[in-house]
Amino acid sequence: xxxxxxxxxxxxxxxxxxxxxxxxxxxxxxxxxxxxxxxxxxxxxxxxxxxxxxxxxxxxxxxxxxxxxxxxxxxxxxxxxxxxxxxxxxxxxxxxxxxxxxxxxxxxxxxxxxxxxxxxxxxxxxxxxxxxxxxxxxxxxxxxxxxxxxxxxxxxxxxxxxxxxxxxxxxxxxxxxxxxxxxxxxxxxxxxxxxxxxxxxxxxxxxxxxxxxxxxxxxxxxxxxxxxxxxxxxxxxxxxxxxxxxxxxxxxxxxxxxxxxxxxxxxxxxxxxxxxxxxxxxxxxxxxxxxxxxxxxxxxxxxxxxxxxxxxxxxxxxxxxxxxxxxxxxxxxxxxxxxx
Amino acid sequence: xxxxxxxxxxxxxxxxxxxxxxxxxxxxxxxxxxxxxxxxxxxxxxxxxxxxxxxxxxxxxxxxxxxxxxxxxxxxxxxxxxxxxxxxxxxxxxxxxxxxxxxxxxxxxxxxxxxxxxxxxxxxxxxxxxxxxxxxxxxxxxxxxxxxxxxxxxxxxxxxxxxxxxxxxxxxxxxxxxxxxxxxxxxxxxxxxxxxxxxxxxxxxxxxxxxxxxxxxxxxxxxxxxxxxxxxxxxxxxxxxxxxxxxxxxxxxxxxxxxxxxxxxxxxxxxxxxxxxxxxxxxxxxxxxxxxxxxxxxxxxxxxxxxxxxxxxxxxxxxxxxxxxxxxxxx
Ligand SMILES: Cc1ncc(C[n+]2csc(CCOP(=O)(O)OP(=O)(O)O)c2C)c(N)n1
Ligand SMILES: [Mg+2]
Numbered sequence: 001x002x003x004x005x006x007x008x009x010x011x012x013x014x015x016x017x018x019x020x021x022x023x024x025x026x027x028x029x030x031x032x033x034x035x036x037x038x039x040x041x042x043x044x045x046x047x048x049x050x051x052x053x054x055x056x057x058x059x060x061x062x063x064x065x066x067x068x069x070x071x072x073x074x075x076x077x078x079x080x081x082x083x084x085x086x087x088x089x090x091x092x093x094x095x096x097x098x099x100x101x102x103x104x105x106x107x108x109x110x111x112x113x114x115x116x117x118x119x120x121x122x123x124x125x126x127x128x129x130x131x132x133x134x135x136x137x138x139x140x141x142x143x144x145x146x147x148x149x150x151x152x153x154x155x156x157x158x159x160x161x162x163x164x165x166x167x168x169x170x171x172x173x174x175x176x177x178x179x180x181x182x183x184x185x186x187x188x189x190x191x192x193x194x195x196x197x198x199x200x201x202x203x204x205x206x207x208x209x210x211x212x213x214x215x216x217x218x219x220x221x222x223x224x225x226x227x228x229x230x231x232x233x234x235x236x237x238x239x240x241x242x243x244x245x246x247x248x249x250x251x252x253x254x255x256x257x258x259x260x261x262x263x264x265x266x267x268x269x270x271x272x273x274x275x276x277x278x279x280x281x282x283x284x285x286x287x288x289x290x291x292x293x294x295x296x297x298x299x300x301x302x303x304x305x306x307x308x309x310x311x312x313x314x315x316x317x318x319x320x321x322x323x324x325x326x327x328x329x330x331x332x333x334x335x336x337x338x339x340x
Numbered sequence: 341x342x343x344x345x346x347x348x349x350x351x352x353x354x355x356x357x358x359x360x361x362x363x364x365x366x367x368x369x370x371x372x373x374x375x376x377x378x379x380x381x382x383x384x385x386x387x388x389x390x391x392x393x394x395x396x397x398x399x400x401x402x403x404x405x406x407x408x409x410x411x412x413x414x415x416x417x418x419x420x421x422x423x424x425x426x427x428x429x430x431x432x433x434x435x436x437x438x439x440x441x442x443x444x445x446x447x448x449x450x451x452x453x454x455x456x457x458x459x460x461x462x463x464x465x466x467x468x469x470x471x472x473x474x475x476x477x478x479x480x481x482x483x484x485x486x487x488x489x490x491x492x493x494x495x496x497x498x499x500x501x502x503x504x505x506x507x508x509x510x511x512x513x514x515x516x517x518x519x520x521x522x523x524x525x526x527x528x529x530x531x532x533x534x535x536x537x538x539x540x541x542x543x544x545x546x547x548x549x550x551x552x553x554x555x556x557x558x559x560x561x562x563x564x565x566x567x568x569x570x571x572x573x574x575x576x577x578x579x580x581x582x583x584x585x586x587x588x589x590x591x592x593x594x595x596x597x598x599x600x601x602x603x604x605x606x607x608x609x610x611x612x613x614x615x616x617x618x619x620x621x622x623x624x625x626x627x628x629x630x631x632x633x634x635x636x637x638x639x640x641x642x643x644x645x646x647x648x649x650x651x652x653x654x655x656x657x658x659x660x661x662x663x664x665x666x667x668x669x670x671x
Contacts, residue, residue, distance in 0.1 A: 080465070082468050085470035085471070086473045113463075119661055122447075124450075160662075181663035
């Protein structure tokens with residue numbers, strides 16, 4: 001586990017110091033949700049006193065008391081298991097699993113119980129649990145601390161899976177996730193925690209299950225989510241120099257998936273590139289490619305291109321630059337699509 | 341709730357009725373398996389009835405039960421209607437979960453039977469979470485979590501005990517030690533002789549081992565640990581020694597167990613033993629027979645109701661995946 005990371009000094013509500021960071025937006029969303037609903041409780045390893053290793057829960061224990069925000073033992077199955085029991089009976093737990101790789105010890109609880117208890121109880125049980133997981137690479141921290149486990153969760157019926165790419169979405173999606181009567185796996189792109197946006201919180205509401213067109217374009221659609229959205233946007237900007245007009249769609253909700261927005265964009269441009277940090281085989285991009293194939297086959301000029309991590313364990317820092325999709329690789333894929 | 345160990349006649353009869361009901365129901369369920377009316381596998385508590393009955397009797401109506409795949413007994417002890425359970429085993433529309441759960445997943449929120457969990461150990465943290473809710477909301481409820489000896493060797497057991505102890509949660513962990521983890525003697529795979537009790541001290545808890553085939557002892561223990569939980573003194577871990585009369589599951593004849601061991605435990609049959617105790621205590625045989633007849637009739641009726649219920653609507657498959665109903669966007 002990494003040492004605690006220092007974030008900005010004050011949870012910001014406005015544009016001071018050049019906007020709000022993604023971590024601050026999450027912190028504010030938690031605080032607002034806790035203030036709005038006393039059933040919301042926040043816990044996890046180092047979440048209470050310290051305020052989380054990424055400082056997302058900073059100040060919450062102080063403000064809301066140790067009953068509402070507290071430290072748990074190192075026990076991921078215990079953390080998610082207790083959250084299930086709490087949610088069954090009227091609390092709204094928001095738990096933090098410190099890093100992507102540490103979500104696996106809780107996998108059994110998430111997949112076998114959290115996702116299935118509504119079904120098993122004939123719809124009698126609400127499971128309003130939010131599992132926050134800092135995920136993805138880019139911080140030089142090798143496997144366990146850099147993984148992209150999104151498909152494990154998206155594949156599981158009964159779970160909602162979202163991942164914001166901007167501070168304003170981080171705020172809005174976390175509020176929506178906490179309000180949701182179903183369990184939500186909330187994947188936080190950890191290398192974007194410190195990126196700032198000029199936004200005033202609370203940001204406008206976003207429904208779970210909606211994608212966002214981040215940049216309009218005519219020639220190619222790039223589908224990205226979480227940490228890869230800024231990569232796609234950078235590639236789109238560079239593509240202008242090549243004379244290509246690139247549309248960027250931030251998928252942001254992996255389950256449920258906004259097929260409509262994605263298919264509509266694919267039909268408009270006729271070319272699609274998907275970007276993910278996760279390994280290629282059976283990744284979320286494969287699902288996106290299939291959805292595009294099913295919904296826009298007659299409109300396509302080129303096969304869907306995938307830009308992904310490699311089918312290897314997530315590598316140490318020195319390899320990271322090769323492993324992670326960057327704007328150049330996205331641009332190469334755009335070029336391939338354009339060559340058809 | 342009864343804390344008095346010298347239990348009255350009414351309670352004793354209720355204990356016997358519950359044990360006899362579990363026994364009769366499960367024997368019938370087994371017959372239905374053999375005749376092909378119940379599909380899939382199932383795990384019976386024949387021989388272990390006193391534990392479910394004793395706790396069921398001591399629990400407050402709104403206390404929660406969390407059970408394993410060996411869960412019929414606990415659903416019955418919480419008075420889930422027999423026709424609903426039988427229907428569930430047969431996969432009929434009248435089933436407790438409209439046929440979607442089956443033998444291993446009996447769940448009835450209205451009876452505070454909060455589910456049968458078929459991943460060993462997984463429900464201990466969930467029960468702890470329920471207890472955390474009771475503690476935070478001050479409802480006075482206690483979560484009771486039943487599991488086998490095998491569960492004491494999986495991580496979730498230890499995570500839950502530590503969590504519950506450190507947060508002083510109103511939860512009772514009940515290990516039904518039937519000496520076998522499926523086909524393997526628990527002693528062969530466990531570092532200590534008493535799989536649950538010998539771990540208690542690691543969590544600052546009292547080691548409690550009781551005769552799980554004696555309904556009076558179970559009732560008395562249950563009342564004590566429930567009281568403790570309810571009065572804010574924290575969790576307990578109870579190891580109740582018992583033995584299953586049959587195999588692990590439907591497919592298992594249980595041949596790996598030594599004959600003398602089986603004989604010893606059959607002689608300690610909790611149902612017969614309790615019946616004798618009632619007679620020795622001066623209760624008239626006619627009264628007991630009356631209880632038994634009523635149960636026999638109710639089981640027959642439940643079986644008939646389940647048998648004549650139609651299969652579930654296939655459309656149900658898609659329902660209750662999410663709060664807004666199904667998963668139509670996926671299907
Ligand atoms: C995590 C997990 N591993 C393996 C199994 C398969 N399995 C089902 S029951 C069982 C034995 C459990 O024994 P015990 O806990 O003593 O309970 P009992 O069946 O005796 O009631 C095993 C290995 C399982 N259900 N869950
Ligand atoms: Mg056992």
